[in-house]
Amino acid sequence: MNTASGVFLTETRVRLLESIERCGSISGAARAMAMSYKWTWDEVNAMNRQAPGPLVVRNVGGRRGGGTSLTPYGVRVVAFYRALAREYQDAVEALSEHVLTDARAVNFRYLLRRRALAGTWHGREAA
Secondary structure, X not given: OEEXXXXXXXXXXXXXXXXXXXXXXXXXXXXXXXXXXXXXXXXXXXXXXXXXXXXXXXXXXOOOOOEEEEOHHHHHHHXXXXXXXXXXXXXXXXXXXXXXXXXXXXHHHHHHHHHHHHHHHOOOOOO
């Protein structure tokens, strides 16, 4: 998913958001994803700047020093991305089953998946 200021959502960023929600902290999410704390904060800050509203908020205070969580908007963005990914996979499966019924179907699925992944790996969404 792209915005005027660049790539907004990739699979890795969505996994990061899910990890933050699960772990309740940026540092926990970074450890869970085997990424650096700095990379994690940079990604969160970039997403928060690009989105119409914040996706992640810091919760200060408390005996344990607070934590980090997704905003309601962040939760909706993750749900939207996951729903879109399911729809994409369903469309690829339907196309493969109903249009390409021979051995080419596997190759077609592979190529589409490879193209989609290549787009996110290189910091852009696949066309």
